[in-house]
Amino acid sequence: MATIYDVAKAAGVSPKTVSRVLNGDAPVNEKTAKAVRAAIDQLAYVPSNAARSMRSQRTGLIGMITGAISLSPGFEAAGLPDIYIVQGAQRVFAEHGLTLLIADTGNQASRIPELTQTFLEHRVEGLIHVAEFHQQIELPPNPRQTHVVLANCFDNQGTPSVVPDDEGGQLELVKGLIARGHRRIAYLMLPERMIARGLRLSGYRAAHKAAGLPVDPALTITGALSDRAHEFDLLWDALDRLLSLPDRPTAICCANDKMAMRVYAILRERGLSVPGDISIVGYDDYRIITEHLHPTLTSIELAYAAMGARAADRLLRLIAGTTQSDEPVIERVAGSITWRNSVADLSKVVTPFQMRRNDQ
Amino acid sequence: MATIYDVAKAAGVSPKTVSRVLNGDAPVNEKTAKAVRAAIDQLAYVPSNAARSMRSQRTGLIGMITGAISLSPGFEAAGLPDIYIVQGAQRVFAEHGLTLLIADTGNQASRIPELTQTFLEHRVEGLIHVAEFHQQIELPPNPRQTHVVLANCFDNQGTPSVVPDDEGGQLELVKGLIARGHRRIAYLMLPERMIARGLRLSGYRAAHKAAGLPVDPALTITGALSDRAHEFDLLWDALDRLLSLPDRPTAICCANDKMAMRVYAILRERGLSVPGDISIVGYDDYRIITEHLHPTLTSIELAYAAMGARAADRLLRLIAGTTQSDEPVIERVAGSITWRNSVADLSKVVTPFQMRRNDQ
DNA sequence: CGATGTCATGACATCGGTGTCATATCCGAG
DNA sequence: CTCGGATATGACACCGATGTCATGACATCG
Secondary structure, eight states: OOOOHHHHHTTSSSSSHHHHHHHSSSOOOOOHHHHHHHHHHHHHHHOOHHHHHHOOOOOEEEEEEEEOOOOOOSSSSOOHHEEEEEEEHHHHHHHHOEEEEEOOOOTTTTGHHHHHHHHHHOOEEEEEEEEEEEEEEOOOOOOOOSEEEEEEOOOOOOOOEEEEEEHHHHHHHHHHHHHOOOEEEEEEOOOOOHHHHHHHHHHHHHHHHHTTTTOOOOOOOOOOOSSSSHHHHHHHHHHHHHHHHOOOSSEESSSSSSHHHHHHHHHHHTTTOOOTTOOEOOOOOOOHHHSSSOOOOOOEEEOOOHHHHHHHHHHHHHHHHHOOOOOOOOEHHHHHHEETTOOOOSSSSOOHHHHHHHHH | OOHHHHHHHHHHHHHHHHHHHHHHOOOOOOOHHHHHHHHHHHTOOOHHHHHHHHHHHOOEEEEEEESSOOOOOOSSSOSEEEEEEEEHHHHHHTTTTTEEEEETTTOOOOGGGHHHHHHHHHHHHHEEEEEEEEEOHHHOOOOOEEEEEEEEESSSSSSOEEEOHHHHEEEHHHHHHTTTTOOEEEEEOOOTOHHHHHHHHHHHHHHHTTOOOOGGGGGEOOOOOOOOOOOHHHHHHHHHHHHHHHSSSSSEEESSSSHHHHHOOOOOOOOEOTTTOOOOSSSOOOOOHHSSSSSOOOOEOOOOHHHHHHHHHHHHHHHTTTOOOOOEEEEEOOOOOEOOOTOOTTTTOOOOHHHHHHOO
C-alpha cells in the first residue's frame, strides 16, 4: 500500500508537505496542494492510522464489551436488545470521528480481562461495558488504564453508569392507569434476584401513594422465573389467584411484553377480553410484539438507544476531562410510554362499538 | 503509559529481549524471562498494537459495515436481527485473535465510502458488509484495497457472499406440511420488490412439484407491503379471499412471524382455531414470537448467527489465500425448522382432547 | 535600503515496537 | 586445546506518520 513517501515523490514535494495537505494544519500553496491531491488519488493512498497515532497518541478508537458481565450467571439471557445500546453509542461516536471496537464475552465473564487487554493494546481512548439487563456487576480489579463507563449496569466502585429508570418508568405507567380510572391494579413481577424487580415495585407503590390509594399485597405476584422452567404454569396460577380475588383487578401490569403476550393467551382461554374485561400493560415496548399483538399493547420503552447515546456522551466528556463534578455516578434514563389499545379508559363511558373501532 | 523501553530498563535487559519474552519468537533464559515478566506486571505494561503493526504489517482488525446498504431506500427496515450476524462473525474472529471494528451506515448508503476509508486507515485485514435483509447491493467502485465479503446480500461484481437459503427453506417448510397431510397450502408473500419473495415462491412451487401436487395461483397472495401502510387491511382481505375459496386451505405459510402473529389475531376474530381449523407456519423463527404465541408457532430460522460465522470463515480464508477455486460466489445458509403447535398433523387421527394437550 | 514578518517548504528526530545481523558465552567433539 | 554450533542477548535500522525547528523567498514598513 502506498505511503506518504510515495505520494511525496510523485508530487515532487516533501512528506511533510503531504502531511500538511492531509491535515490542513499549515498553509500550503494551492498549486502544490493540487499536485499532492492528484498524487494521492492516483496512488489510492490511504494514511495509516497506526503510524499517525504513534505520534499523536490518539487512536480514535473506543472499545465496547457486550454480553453477560455478571460474575454470577444463572439468568435467562434476554438475548435481544442490548444491541440497540451499541447502535446508540456508535452513532454518537461516529459523529465525533471515533470508531467502535466491539467484543462479546459470549456469556463468560472470565473473558473480560483478555478482551480488555486487547482493547488496551489497541490503545482505546475509552471503554464501555454493556450488560444484557439491568444489573450490578463487578469488574476485575483492572488497573484503570483507560476511561470506563457502564451501560445497563453499575458497580460499587463508583464507575460512571447509565441505567434504565425502572422506578420512574413503573411509576409513570401506574400513574397513567390510575388517571384512566383504574383503582385495582395488579403487578406481575420479574424474578426475585433481578434489580429491576425491586425498583419497579417501588415505582408501583409510589404511584399508589401519590394517588392516595392503598397497596394490596395480594395484587403483586411474581410472574416470571429466572430459569424459564414452569413459567407458563406459574403465570397461569398467578392469574388464577388474581382473577378469583373478591375485588378483581381492572388492570394488570406485566413485567415485560413477552409476559403480556402470554397473559393475552391465558385470558382469552378463560373467555376474558382485553381491554373489555381487563386492561394489560407491558414493559420494554418491544415493538414487534406491542404493535402486532391484538389489541396492540400499551408499554413503556426501555430506552436502549438513548442509554447507549448517553453512555457515549459521558465517555466523551470523561475523555475530554469536562465531566461536571456534581454529576451523579449513576444516571437514569427514562423511556416514554405509548398508550395503545390494551388499556380501557374507565374514566369515560365507552360503548362496545367504539371500543372495537379504536382497536386497529 | 509504560513502553517496552521502560520495561527493559526495569528488568535490566534490552528492549529486544522484552519483545522476545512477549512473543516467544526466540529462546530466552528462564531467569531473564522471569525478571522481564515481573517488570511488565509491576509497570502494568501493555504493548502498543499501533507500533507493533507498523513493523509487522498486521493489525488484527476486521471491519464490519452494517445497516441498510441498499442504494434504493423505501423498504421498512426489519430493524431486527442483522445484529446476530455481527455476533456470529465476532465469535469466529475472536477465536482467531482478531478484533472487530464496526460502523453503521445509519440507513445512508452514501456514508459507505467514508466508513470504508476509516477502516482502510485502520488497515483492516478484511471487510464485511452486512445488510438488514436479503437484497442485491451495489458497492461504490472502491479500488479493492482489502478483502471483502458480503453477508445477507450480494452484488453483480462477483464479490463473495453469504445469504440465507430462501428457496430451500420454503421448500422444506412446505414439504413438511405436505408430509403432515396438507394438500391445500396457502402462501402469504413478502412485498413485491424483495428478493426473498421470488426465491421462496420457487421453493413453495418446487415442494408441490416434488409431491406431484398442483399449484393453485389463488393460494399465493401478497401479505405484506414494503411501506407498512394499510398492512392490516391487506392481510384481512387476503385472508378473506383465502377463507372464502370453495376448497379452503388447511395451512397458511406466512412470510414472517410478525405476519403470523397478526394472522392468529384475525383468525381468532373470525372464530377459527389454530391449528384445529387451520395450520399456520411463520418464517424467521423469531423466538420471542414463536415460543410465546399461543399456540406456539412453527417456523424456520433465518440462520443469522450462522451466516455471520460463515462470512467470517470465508473472509479468513480470503485473507489466508486458502480459498478453494471451486467455491461458489454466493453461499446459501439454510436454517432449521422447529415444528411447534401451530401445525396439525392431518395424516394422523387427532382427537380434540389430544390436541389440547399437545398445545403447551 | 535594511530590518522585520509572513508564507511555503523541507530536514530531522521521534512515537514504540520488531526484523536483521552481530556478538558473547558455553558446550562437547575431535 | 581448538573449533563448530547452539544459546542468549544486544545494536541498529526501520515501519509511516507528525512535531519542531530551520530556511529561503517575498512583502511591508520605517
